Amino acid sequence: MPADLAVIGLGHLGLPLARAAVAAGIPTLGYRAGPESGSLAPAELRRMLAQGFRPAPGSAELGRVRTAVICAPTSCGADGTLDLTHVAEAARVLAARLRPHTTVILESPVYPGTTEEFLRPLLEEGSGLRAGSDFHLAYSPGRADPGNRDFGPANTPKVIGGLTPACTESAAAFYGRLTDKVVRARGPREAETVQLLETNYRHVNIALVNEMAVLCHDLGVDLWDVIRCAETKPFGFQAFRPGPGVGGHGVPQDLASRAPRSLRMVELAQRVNDRMPQYVVQRAATLLNEHGKSARGAHVLLLGVTYKPDVADQQGTPAREIAHRLMELGASLGYHDPYVPAWSVLDRPVPRADSLYEAAADADLTILLQQHRTYDLQGLSAKAQLLLDTRGATPTGSAHRL
Incomplete structure:
Protein backbone atom coordinates (compact mmCIF):
# COMPACT_ATOMS: atom_id res chain seq x y z
CA MET A 1 0.00 0.00 0.00
CA LEU A 196 7.33 30.14 21.57
CA LEU A 197 4.60 31.58 23.80
CA GLU A 198 3.34 28.19 24.98
CA THR A 199 6.83 26.98 25.92
CA ASN A 200 7.86 30.21 27.62
CA TYR A 201 4.54 30.38 29.50
CA ARG A 202 5.31 27.00 31.08
CA HIS A 203 8.87 27.91 32.04
CA VAL A 204 8.02 31.34 33.45
CA ASN A 205 5.20 30.01 35.62
CA ILE A 206 7.29 27.09 36.87
CA ALA A 207 10.05 29.58 37.72
CA LEU A 208 7.59 31.66 39.73
CA VAL A 209 6.41 28.72 41.79
CA ASN A 210 9.98 27.45 42.20
CA GLU A 211 10.94 30.81 43.70
CA MET A 212 7.87 30.60 45.91
CA ALA A 213 9.04 27.17 47.10
CA VAL A 214 12.38 28.56 48.25
CA LEU A 215 10.72 31.59 49.88
CA CYS A 216 8.05 29.54 51.66
CA HIS A 217 10.66 27.13 53.02
CA ASP A 218 12.62 30.06 54.45
CA LEU A 219 9.43 31.50 55.99
CA GLY A 220 8.20 28.19 57.36
CA VAL A 221 5.10 28.33 55.14
CA ASP A 222 3.54 25.20 53.59
CA LEU A 223 3.63 26.10 49.89
CA TRP A 224 1.65 23.01 48.91
CA ASP A 225 -1.22 24.15 51.12
CA VAL A 226 -0.94 27.63 49.60
CA ILE A 227 -1.29 26.17 46.10
CA ARG A 228 -4.17 23.94 47.18
CA CYS A 229 -6.08 26.96 48.42
CA ALA A 230 -5.11 29.29 45.57
CA GLU A 231 -6.29 26.90 42.86
CA THR A 232 -9.85 27.12 44.19
CA LYS A 233 -10.03 30.60 42.63
CA PRO A 234 -12.21 30.11 39.53
CA PHE A 235 -10.61 32.93 37.52
CA GLY A 236 -7.23 34.58 37.01
CA PHE A 237 -5.12 31.72 38.40
CA GLN A 238 -3.70 28.48 37.04
CA ALA A 239 -1.88 26.17 39.41
CA PHE A 240 1.73 25.26 38.68
CA ARG A 241 3.83 23.20 41.05
CA PRO A 242 7.53 23.37 41.92
CA GLY A 243 10.00 20.62 41.27
CA PRO A 244 13.69 19.73 41.13
CA GLY A 245 14.11 21.38 37.72
CA VAL A 246 12.45 21.62 34.33
CA GLY A 247 13.00 18.83 31.82
CA GLY A 248 11.38 18.01 28.53
CA HIS A 249 11.84 18.99 24.92
CA GLY A 250 10.41 22.51 25.00
CA VAL A 251 13.39 24.89 25.04
CA PRO A 252 12.64 28.37 26.47
CA GLN A 253 13.73 31.13 24.11
CA ASP A 254 14.47 34.73 25.01
CA LEU A 255 15.36 35.57 21.36
CA ALA A 256 18.34 37.63 22.49
CA SER A 257 20.25 36.76 19.31
CA ARG A 258 17.24 36.89 17.00
CA ALA A 259 15.32 40.05 17.80
CA PRO A 260 15.97 43.71 18.69
CA ARG A 261 14.59 43.09 22.17
CA SER A 262 15.04 39.98 24.30
CA LEU A 263 12.41 38.45 26.58
CA ARG A 264 14.07 39.34 29.86
CA MET A 265 11.47 37.52 31.95
CA VAL A 266 12.22 34.28 30.08
CA GLU A 267 15.95 34.73 30.63
CA LEU A 268 15.39 35.27 34.35
CA ALA A 269 12.99 32.31 34.56
CA GLN A 270 15.59 30.05 32.99
CA ARG A 271 18.17 31.11 35.57
CA VAL A 272 15.70 30.39 38.38
CA ASN A 273 14.82 26.96 37.02
CA ASP A 274 18.46 26.09 36.35
CA ARG A 275 19.23 26.67 40.04
CA MET A 276 16.68 24.14 41.30
CA PRO A 277 18.89 21.00 41.09
CA GLN A 278 21.49 22.78 43.22
CA TYR A 279 18.78 23.83 45.68
CA VAL A 280 17.54 20.23 45.96
CA VAL A 281 21.08 19.07 46.77
CA GLN A 282 21.44 21.83 49.37
CA ARG A 283 18.19 20.75 51.00
CA ALA A 284 19.35 17.12 50.94
CA ALA A 285 22.67 17.96 52.60
CA THR A 286 20.90 20.05 55.24
CA LEU A 287 18.44 17.26 56.03
CA LEU A 288 21.26 14.75 56.43
CA ASN A 289 23.15 17.15 58.68
CA GLU A 290 20.06 17.77 60.83
CA HIS A 291 19.83 14.01 61.37
CA GLY A 292 23.47 13.68 62.38
CA LYS A 293 24.81 12.51 59.01
CA SER A 294 27.12 13.97 56.42
CA ALA A 295 26.51 13.97 52.69
CA ARG A 296 29.98 12.46 52.32
CA GLY A 297 29.57 8.73 52.60
CA ALA A 298 25.77 8.90 52.85
CA HIS A 299 23.75 6.48 50.75
CA VAL A 300 21.16 8.42 48.74
CA LEU A 301 18.38 6.76 46.75
CA LEU A 302 16.89 8.71 43.82
CA LEU A 303 13.34 7.81 42.80
CA GLY A 304 12.17 8.62 39.28
CA VAL A 305 14.88 9.83 36.89
CA THR A 306 12.70 10.64 33.85
CA TYR A 307 11.62 14.19 33.07
CA LYS A 308 7.91 13.56 33.64
CA PRO A 309 5.78 10.88 35.29
CA ASP A 310 4.92 7.58 33.63
CA VAL A 311 7.17 7.96 30.58
CA ALA A 312 10.65 6.65 29.84
CA ASP A 313 11.91 9.91 28.29
CA GLN A 314 14.93 11.40 30.09
CA GLN A 315 15.31 14.52 27.91
CA GLY A 316 16.51 17.37 30.09
CA THR A 317 15.81 15.53 33.32
CA PRO A 318 17.17 17.38 36.39
CA ALA A 319 18.00 13.99 37.94
CA ARG A 320 21.37 13.93 36.17
CA GLU A 321 22.60 17.22 37.60
CA ILE A 322 21.29 16.32 41.05
CA ALA A 323 23.12 12.99 40.89
CA HIS A 324 26.29 14.67 39.67
CA ARG A 325 26.24 17.22 42.50
CA LEU A 326 25.60 14.54 45.11
CA MET A 327 28.54 12.55 43.76
CA GLU A 328 30.73 15.65 44.11
CA LEU A 329 29.72 15.84 47.78
CA GLY A 330 30.87 12.25 48.23
CA ALA A 331 27.47 10.58 48.45
CA SER A 332 26.92 6.99 47.36
CA LEU A 333 23.99 6.80 44.94
CA GLY A 334 21.34 4.30 43.95
CA TYR A 335 18.21 4.82 41.89
CA HIS A 336 14.85 3.31 41.12
CA ASP A 337 12.65 3.99 38.11
CA PRO A 338 10.18 1.48 36.61
CA TYR A 339 10.79 2.98 33.15
CA VAL A 340 14.61 3.08 33.21
CA PRO A 341 16.28 -0.35 33.46
CA ALA A 342 19.82 1.10 33.46
CA TRP A 343 21.12 4.58 34.22
CA SER A 344 24.52 6.25 34.28
CA VAL A 345 25.81 9.68 35.19
CA LEU A 346 29.10 10.98 33.75
CA ASP A 347 29.60 7.55 32.20
CA ARG A 348 29.43 5.97 35.65
CA PRO A 349 26.64 3.40 36.09
CA VAL A 350 24.34 4.11 39.03
CA PRO A 351 23.19 0.92 40.83
CA ARG A 352 19.50 0.17 40.32
CA ALA A 353 17.44 -0.87 43.33
CA ASP A 354 15.57 -4.12 42.74
CA SER A 355 13.42 -3.92 45.85
CA LEU A 356 12.16 -0.36 46.27
CA TYR A 357 11.09 -0.55 49.91
CA GLU A 358 14.19 -2.40 51.07
CA ALA A 359 16.37 0.14 49.27
CA ALA A 360 14.48 3.05 50.86
CA ALA A 361 14.83 1.46 54.30
CA ASP A 362 18.58 1.03 53.79
CA ALA A 363 19.24 4.49 52.34
CA ASP A 364 20.23 7.38 54.59
CA LEU A 365 18.11 9.64 52.38
CA THR A 366 15.53 8.94 49.67
CA ILE A 367 14.73 11.74 47.22
CA LEU A 368 11.52 11.56 45.19
CA LEU A 369 12.29 13.29 41.89
CA GLN A 370 9.36 11.96 39.83
CA GLN A 371 6.02 10.65 41.07
CA HIS A 372 5.33 7.66 38.81
CA ARG A 373 1.87 6.18 39.38
CA THR A 374 3.36 2.85 40.39
CA TYR A 375 4.90 4.34 43.52
CA ASP A 376 2.99 3.71 46.73
CA LEU A 377 4.04 6.94 48.40
CA GLN A 378 2.31 6.24 51.69
CA GLY A 379 4.11 2.91 52.00
CA LEU A 380 7.35 4.52 50.87
CA SER A 381 7.00 7.23 53.53
CA ALA A 382 6.69 4.56 56.21
CA LYS A 383 9.73 2.60 55.02
CA ALA A 384 12.22 5.39 54.23
CA GLN A 385 14.61 6.52 56.95
CA LEU A 386 14.48 10.06 55.61
CA LEU A 387 12.43 11.21 52.60
CA LEU A 388 12.71 14.44 50.61
CA ASP A 389 9.70 14.90 48.32
CA THR A 390 10.42 17.38 45.50
CA ARG A 391 6.96 16.93 43.95
CA GLY A 392 4.61 17.41 46.91
CA ALA A 393 3.13 14.01 46.17
CA THR A 394 3.47 12.30 49.57
CA PRO A 395 0.81 12.50 52.29
CA THR A 396 1.01 15.68 54.37
CA GLY A 397 3.45 15.34 57.25
CA SER A 398 4.93 12.06 56.03
CA ALA A 399 8.01 13.55 54.33
CA HIS A 400 10.08 16.71 53.98
CA ARG A 401 8.69 18.61 51.02
CA LEU A 402 10.50 20.97 48.67
Whole structure:
Protein backbone atom coordinates (compact mmCIF):
# COMPACT_ATOMS: atom_id res chain seq x y z
CA MET A 1 0.00 0.00 0.00
CA PRO A 2 1.55 3.38 -0.99
CA ALA A 3 1.98 5.80 1.92
CA ASP A 4 -0.08 8.96 2.05
CA LEU A 5 2.01 10.62 4.78
CA ALA A 6 5.72 10.78 5.59
CA VAL A 7 6.74 11.61 9.14
CA ILE A 8 10.37 12.70 9.10
CA GLY A 9 11.76 12.35 12.61
CA LEU A 10 10.46 9.63 14.92
CA GLY A 11 11.02 11.24 18.30
CA HIS A 12 8.69 12.77 20.86
CA LEU A 13 6.71 14.62 18.15
CA GLY A 14 6.96 12.25 15.22
CA LEU A 15 5.96 9.01 16.91
CA PRO A 16 2.67 10.32 18.37
CA LEU A 17 1.84 11.85 14.98
CA ALA A 18 2.55 8.59 13.14
CA ARG A 19 0.54 6.66 15.73
CA ALA A 20 -2.44 9.01 15.36
CA ALA A 21 -2.23 8.95 11.57
CA VAL A 22 -2.34 5.18 11.17
CA ALA A 23 -5.11 4.99 13.78
CA ALA A 24 -7.08 7.40 11.55
CA GLY A 25 -6.53 5.14 8.54
CA ILE A 26 -3.72 7.13 6.89
CA PRO A 27 -0.94 4.92 5.43
CA THR A 28 2.21 6.39 6.97
CA LEU A 29 5.90 6.22 6.21
CA GLY A 30 8.35 6.82 9.08
CA TYR A 31 11.77 8.27 8.28
CA ARG A 32 14.38 8.83 10.97
CA ALA A 33 16.04 12.24 11.25
CA GLY A 34 18.81 12.71 13.80
CA PRO A 35 18.94 11.17 17.28
CA GLU A 36 15.49 9.97 18.23
CA SER A 37 14.21 10.10 21.80
CA GLY A 38 11.07 8.11 21.19
CA SER A 39 10.68 4.35 21.11
CA LEU A 40 7.97 1.82 20.41
CA ALA A 41 7.23 -1.30 22.38
CA PRO A 42 7.24 -4.39 20.14
CA ALA A 43 3.47 -4.89 20.57
CA GLU A 44 2.76 -1.27 19.66
CA LEU A 45 5.01 -1.47 16.61
CA ARG A 46 3.19 -4.62 15.44
CA ARG A 47 -0.15 -2.84 15.87
CA MET A 48 1.03 0.21 13.89
CA LEU A 49 2.45 -2.00 11.14
CA ALA A 50 -0.91 -3.76 10.87
CA GLN A 51 -2.65 -0.37 10.61
CA GLY A 52 -0.48 0.92 7.77
CA PHE A 53 2.80 2.17 9.23
CA ARG A 54 6.06 1.42 7.43
CA PRO A 55 9.60 2.44 8.45
CA ALA A 56 11.33 3.88 5.39
CA PRO A 57 14.39 1.87 4.28
CA GLY A 58 15.62 4.93 2.39
CA SER A 59 14.57 8.33 1.12
CA ALA A 60 13.20 7.24 -2.26
CA GLU A 61 9.66 6.73 -0.97
CA LEU A 62 9.48 10.30 0.36
CA GLY A 63 8.69 11.37 -3.19
CA ARG A 64 5.47 9.33 -3.28
CA VAL A 65 3.54 10.93 -0.42
CA ARG A 66 0.99 13.74 -0.48
CA THR A 67 1.99 15.16 2.91
CA ALA A 68 5.38 15.30 4.62
CA VAL A 69 5.72 16.48 8.22
CA ILE A 70 9.18 17.36 9.51
CA CYS A 71 9.50 16.50 13.23
CA ALA A 72 13.30 16.54 13.38
CA PRO A 73 14.78 17.22 16.84
CA THR A 74 16.06 20.65 17.78
CA SER A 75 18.07 21.30 20.91
CA CYS A 76 19.74 24.20 22.65
CA GLY A 77 23.38 24.62 21.69
CA ALA A 78 26.25 25.64 23.96
CA ASP A 79 25.64 29.31 23.11
CA GLY A 80 21.95 29.07 24.03
CA THR A 81 20.65 29.11 20.44
CA LEU A 82 18.56 26.41 18.82
CA ASP A 83 20.47 23.85 16.78
CA LEU A 84 18.65 23.38 13.47
CA THR A 85 21.13 20.86 12.05
CA HIS A 86 18.65 17.98 11.93
CA VAL A 87 15.90 20.17 10.47
CA ALA A 88 18.31 21.14 7.68
CA GLU A 89 19.26 17.51 7.05
CA ALA A 90 15.60 16.49 6.90
CA ALA A 91 14.84 19.35 4.50
CA ARG A 92 17.64 18.39 2.13
CA VAL A 93 16.63 14.73 2.08
CA LEU A 94 13.00 15.66 1.42
CA ALA A 95 13.87 18.31 -1.18
CA ALA A 96 15.73 15.79 -3.31
CA ARG A 97 12.50 13.77 -3.61
CA LEU A 98 9.88 16.52 -3.43
CA ARG A 99 7.13 16.43 -6.05
CA PRO A 100 4.68 19.17 -7.09
CA HIS A 101 1.48 19.53 -5.03
CA THR A 102 3.04 17.97 -1.91
CA THR A 103 2.16 19.58 1.40
CA VAL A 104 5.21 20.10 3.64
CA ILE A 105 4.64 20.93 7.30
CA LEU A 106 7.25 21.73 9.93
CA GLU A 107 6.47 20.77 13.55
CA SER A 108 9.93 21.01 15.14
CA PRO A 109 10.36 23.75 17.77
CA VAL A 110 12.03 26.65 15.93
CA TYR A 111 12.48 30.41 16.03
CA PRO A 112 9.81 32.65 14.48
CA GLY A 113 10.74 33.08 10.83
CA THR A 114 12.42 29.68 10.42
CA THR A 115 9.85 28.20 8.04
CA GLU A 116 10.16 31.09 5.58
CA GLU A 117 13.80 32.10 6.03
CA PHE A 118 15.49 28.74 6.69
CA LEU A 119 13.33 25.83 5.57
CA ARG A 120 11.83 27.35 2.43
CA PRO A 121 15.18 28.11 0.68
CA LEU A 122 16.46 24.59 1.43
CA LEU A 123 13.36 22.98 -0.05
CA GLU A 124 13.28 25.25 -3.11
CA GLU A 125 16.99 24.93 -3.87
CA GLY A 126 16.99 21.16 -3.50
CA SER A 127 13.80 20.54 -5.48
CA GLY A 128 13.69 23.30 -8.07
CA LEU A 129 10.10 23.93 -7.00
CA ARG A 130 8.59 27.10 -5.52
CA ALA A 131 6.80 27.08 -2.18
CA GLY A 132 3.30 28.47 -2.34
CA SER A 133 2.88 27.74 -6.02
CA ASP A 134 4.42 24.31 -6.76
CA PHE A 135 4.08 22.86 -3.26
CA HIS A 136 2.40 23.86 -0.02
CA LEU A 137 4.42 24.91 3.02
CA ALA A 138 3.16 25.46 6.57
CA TYR A 139 4.12 25.40 10.23
CA SER A 140 2.22 23.72 13.07
CA PRO A 141 3.54 23.78 16.65
CA GLY A 142 3.85 20.31 18.13
CA ARG A 143 1.59 19.76 21.12
CA ALA A 144 2.38 16.19 22.08
CA ASP A 145 2.23 15.55 25.83
CA PRO A 146 3.58 12.06 26.57
CA GLY A 147 1.74 10.24 29.31
CA ASN A 148 -1.27 12.58 29.29
CA ARG A 149 -4.37 10.41 29.63
CA ASP A 150 -6.84 13.26 29.11
CA PHE A 151 -5.55 14.95 25.97
CA GLY A 152 -4.21 13.28 22.83
CA PRO A 153 -4.11 14.13 19.12
CA ALA A 154 -7.88 13.80 18.61
CA ASN A 155 -8.96 16.35 21.23
CA THR A 156 -5.95 18.70 21.15
CA PRO A 157 -6.51 21.59 18.69
CA LYS A 158 -3.85 22.04 16.02
CA VAL A 159 -2.62 25.50 15.01
CA ILE A 160 -1.75 25.92 11.33
CA GLY A 161 0.07 28.78 9.66
CA GLY A 162 0.70 28.47 5.92
CA LEU A 163 2.88 30.45 3.55
CA THR A 164 -0.27 31.29 1.57
CA PRO A 165 -3.96 30.85 2.31
CA ALA A 166 -3.94 27.78 0.05
CA CYS A 167 -1.00 26.36 2.03
CA THR A 168 -2.93 26.88 5.26
CA GLU A 169 -6.01 25.14 3.89
CA SER A 170 -4.02 22.20 2.56
CA ALA A 171 -2.33 21.67 5.93
CA ALA A 172 -5.65 22.18 7.73
CA ALA A 173 -7.26 19.52 5.54
CA PHE A 174 -4.57 17.05 6.60
CA TYR A 175 -4.79 17.77 10.34
CA GLY A 176 -8.57 17.79 10.12
CA ARG A 177 -8.32 14.03 9.61
CA LEU A 178 -6.58 13.69 13.00
CA THR A 179 -8.08 16.26 15.33
CA ASP A 180 -11.47 17.67 16.25
CA LYS A 181 -10.37 21.28 15.84
CA VAL A 182 -7.98 23.15 13.56
CA VAL A 183 -7.04 26.74 14.36
CA ARG A 184 -5.77 28.88 11.47
CA ALA A 185 -3.02 31.40 12.22
CA ARG A 186 -2.34 34.38 9.96
CA GLY A 187 0.88 32.80 8.73
CA PRO A 188 3.87 30.63 9.65
CA ARG A 189 5.49 33.31 11.82
CA GLU A 190 2.39 33.58 13.97
CA ALA A 191 2.17 29.78 14.26
CA GLU A 192 5.87 29.56 15.20
CA THR A 193 5.37 32.24 17.84
CA VAL A 194 2.47 30.26 19.29
CA GLN A 195 4.99 27.53 20.10
CA LEU A 196 7.33 30.14 21.57
CA LEU A 197 4.60 31.58 23.80
CA GLU A 198 3.34 28.19 24.98
CA THR A 199 6.83 26.98 25.92
CA ASN A 200 7.86 30.21 27.62
CA TYR A 201 4.54 30.38 29.50
CA ARG A 202 5.31 27.00 31.08
CA HIS A 203 8.87 27.91 32.04
CA VAL A 204 8.02 31.34 33.45
CA ASN A 205 5.20 30.01 35.62
CA ILE A 206 7.29 27.09 36.87
CA ALA A 207 10.05 29.58 37.72
CA LEU A 208 7.59 31.66 39.73
CA VAL A 209 6.41 28.72 41.79
CA ASN A 210 9.98 27.45 42.20
CA GLU A 211 10.94 30.81 43.70
CA MET A 212 7.87 30.60 45.91
CA ALA A 213 9.04 27.17 47.10
CA VAL A 214 12.38 28.56 48.25
CA LEU A 215 10.72 31.59 49.88
CA CYS A 216 8.05 29.54 51.66
CA HIS A 217 10.66 27.13 53.02
CA ASP A 218 12.62 30.06 54.45
CA LEU A 219 9.43 31.50 55.99
CA GLY A 220 8.20 28.19 57.36
CA VAL A 221 5.10 28.33 55.14
CA ASP A 222 3.54 25.20 53.59
CA LEU A 223 3.63 26.10 49.89
CA TRP A 224 1.65 23.01 48.91
CA ASP A 225 -1.22 24.15 51.12
CA VAL A 226 -0.94 27.63 49.60
CA ILE A 227 -1.29 26.17 46.10
CA ARG A 228 -4.17 23.94 47.18
CA CYS A 229 -6.08 26.96 48.42
CA ALA A 230 -5.11 29.29 45.57
CA GLU A 231 -6.29 26.90 42.86
CA THR A 232 -9.85 27.12 44.19
CA LYS A 233 -10.03 30.60 42.63
CA PRO A 234 -12.21 30.11 39.53
CA PHE A 235 -10.61 32.93 37.52
CA GLY A 236 -7.23 34.58 37.01
CA PHE A 237 -5.12 31.72 38.40
CA GLN A 238 -3.70 28.48 37.04
CA ALA A 239 -1.88 26.17 39.41
CA PHE A 240 1.73 25.26 38.68
CA ARG A 241 3.83 23.20 41.05
CA PRO A 242 7.53 23.37 41.92
CA GLY A 243 10.00 20.62 41.27
CA PRO A 244 13.69 19.73 41.13
CA GLY A 245 14.11 21.38 37.72
CA VAL A 246 12.45 21.62 34.33
CA GLY A 247 13.00 18.83 31.82
CA GLY A 248 11.38 18.01 28.53
CA HIS A 249 11.84 18.99 24.92
CA GLY A 250 10.41 22.51 25.00
CA VAL A 251 13.39 24.89 25.04
CA PRO A 252 12.64 28.37 26.47
CA GLN A 253 13.73 31.13 24.11
CA ASP A 254 14.47 34.73 25.01
CA LEU A 255 15.36 35.57 21.36
CA ALA A 256 18.34 37.63 22.49
CA SER A 257 20.25 36.76 19.31
CA ARG A 258 17.24 36.89 17.00
CA ALA A 259 15.32 40.05 17.80
CA PRO A 260 15.97 43.71 18.69
CA ARG A 261 14.59 43.09 22.17
CA SER A 262 15.04 39.98 24.30
CA LEU A 263 12.41 38.45 26.58
CA ARG A 264 14.07 39.34 29.86
CA MET A 265 11.47 37.52 31.95
CA VAL A 266 12.22 34.28 30.08
CA GLU A 267 15.95 34.73 30.63
CA LEU A 268 15.39 35.27 34.35
CA ALA A 269 12.99 32.31 34.56
CA GLN A 270 15.59 30.05 32.99
CA ARG A 271 18.17 31.11 35.57
CA VAL A 272 15.70 30.39 38.38
CA ASN A 273 14.82 26.96 37.02
CA ASP A 274 18.46 26.09 36.35
CA ARG A 275 19.23 26.67 40.04
CA MET A 276 16.68 24.14 41.30
CA PRO A 277 18.89 21.00 41.09
CA GLN A 278 21.49 22.78 43.22
CA TYR A 279 18.78 23.83 45.68
CA VAL A 280 17.54 20.23 45.96
CA VAL A 281 21.08 19.07 46.77
CA GLN A 282 21.44 21.83 49.37
CA ARG A 283 18.19 20.75 51.00
CA ALA A 284 19.35 17.12 50.94
CA ALA A 285 22.67 17.96 52.60
CA THR A 286 20.90 20.05 55.24
CA LEU A 287 18.44 17.26 56.03
CA LEU A 288 21.26 14.75 56.43
CA ASN A 289 23.15 17.15 58.68
CA GLU A 290 20.06 17.77 60.83
CA HIS A 291 19.83 14.01 61.37
CA GLY A 292 23.47 13.68 62.38
CA LYS A 293 24.81 12.51 59.01
CA SER A 294 27.12 13.97 56.42
CA ALA A 295 26.51 13.97 52.69
CA ARG A 296 29.98 12.46 52.32
CA GLY A 297 29.57 8.73 52.60
CA ALA A 298 25.77 8.90 52.85
CA HIS A 299 23.75 6.48 50.75
CA VAL A 300 21.16 8.42 48.74
CA LEU A 301 18.38 6.76 46.75
CA LEU A 302 16.89 8.71 43.82
CA LEU A 303 13.34 7.81 42.80
CA GLY A 304 12.17 8.62 39.28
CA VAL A 305 14.88 9.83 36.89
CA THR A 306 12.70 10.64 33.85
CA TYR A 307 11.62 14.19 33.07
CA LYS A 308 7.91 13.56 33.64
CA PRO A 309 5.78 10.88 35.29
CA ASP A 310 4.92 7.58 33.63
CA VAL A 311 7.17 7.96 30.58
CA ALA A 312 10.65 6.65 29.84
CA ASP A 313 11.91 9.91 28.29
CA GLN A 314 14.93 11.40 30.09
CA GLN A 315 15.31 14.52 27.91
CA GLY A 316 16.51 17.37 30.09
CA THR A 317 15.81 15.53 33.32
CA PRO A 318 17.17 17.38 36.39
CA ALA A 319 18.00 13.99 37.94
CA ARG A 320 21.37 13.93 36.17
CA GLU A 321 22.60 17.22 37.60
CA ILE A 322 21.29 16.32 41.05
CA ALA A 323 23.12 12.99 40.89
CA HIS A 324 26.29 14.67 39.67
CA ARG A 325 26.24 17.22 42.50
CA LEU A 326 25.60 14.54 45.11
CA MET A 327 28.54 12.55 43.76
CA GLU A 328 30.73 15.65 44.11
CA LEU A 329 29.72 15.84 47.78
CA GLY A 330 30.87 12.25 48.23
CA ALA A 331 27.47 10.58 48.45
CA SER A 332 26.92 6.99 47.36
CA LEU A 333 23.99 6.80 44.94
CA GLY A 334 21.34 4.30 43.95
CA TYR A 335 18.21 4.82 41.89
CA HIS A 336 14.85 3.31 41.12
CA ASP A 337 12.65 3.99 38.11
CA PRO A 338 10.18 1.48 36.61
CA TYR A 339 10.79 2.98 33.15
CA VAL A 340 14.61 3.08 33.21
CA PRO A 341 16.28 -0.35 33.46
CA ALA A 342 19.82 1.10 33.46
CA TRP A 343 21.12 4.58 34.22
CA SER A 344 24.52 6.25 34.28
CA VAL A 345 25.81 9.68 35.19
CA LEU A 346 29.10 10.98 33.75
CA ASP A 347 29.60 7.55 32.20
CA ARG A 348 29.43 5.97 35.65
CA PRO A 349 26.64 3.40 36.09
CA VAL A 350 24.34 4.11 39.03
CA PRO A 351 23.19 0.92 40.83
CA ARG A 352 19.50 0.17 40.32
CA ALA A 353 17.44 -0.87 43.33
CA ASP A 354 15.57 -4.12 42.74
CA SER A 355 13.42 -3.92 45.85
CA LEU A 356 12.16 -0.36 46.27
CA TYR A 357 11.09 -0.55 49.91
CA GLU A 358 14.19 -2.40 51.07
CA ALA A 359 16.37 0.14 49.27
CA ALA A 360 14.48 3.05 50.86
CA ALA A 361 14.83 1.46 54.30
CA ASP A 362 18.58 1.03 53.79
CA ALA A 363 19.24 4.49 52.34
CA ASP A 364 20.23 7.38 54.59
CA LEU A 365 18.11 9.64 52.38
CA THR A 366 15.53 8.94 49.67
CA ILE A 367 14.73 11.74 47.22
CA LEU A 368 11.52 11.56 45.19
CA LEU A 369 12.29 13.29 41.89
CA GLN A 370 9.36 11.96 39.83
CA GLN A 371 6.02 10.65 41.07
CA HIS A 372 5.33 7.66 38.81
CA ARG A 373 1.87 6.18 39.38
CA THR A 374 3.36 2.85 40.39
CA TYR A 375 4.90 4.34 43.52
CA ASP A 376 2.99 3.71 46.73
CA LEU A 377 4.04 6.94 48.40
CA GLN A 378 2.31 6.24 51.69
CA GLY A 379 4.11 2.91 52.00
CA LEU A 380 7.35 4.52 50.87
CA SER A 381 7.00 7.23 53.53
CA ALA A 382 6.69 4.56 56.21
CA LYS A 383 9.73 2.60 55.02
CA ALA A 384 12.22 5.39 54.23
CA GLN A 385 14.61 6.52 56.95
CA LEU A 386 14.48 10.06 55.61
CA LEU A 387 12.43 11.21 52.60
CA LEU A 388 12.71 14.44 50.61
CA ASP A 389 9.70 14.90 48.32
CA THR A 390 10.42 17.38 45.50
CA ARG A 391 6.96 16.93 43.95
CA GLY A 392 4.61 17.41 46.91
CA ALA A 393 3.13 14.01 46.17
CA THR A 394 3.47 12.30 49.57
CA PRO A 395 0.81 12.50 52.29
CA THR A 396 1.01 15.68 54.37
CA GLY A 397 3.45 15.34 57.25
CA SER A 398 4.93 12.06 56.03
CA ALA A 399 8.01 13.55 54.33
CA HIS A 400 10.08 16.71 53.98
CA ARG A 401 8.69 18.61 51.02
CA LEU A 402 10.50 20.97 48.67
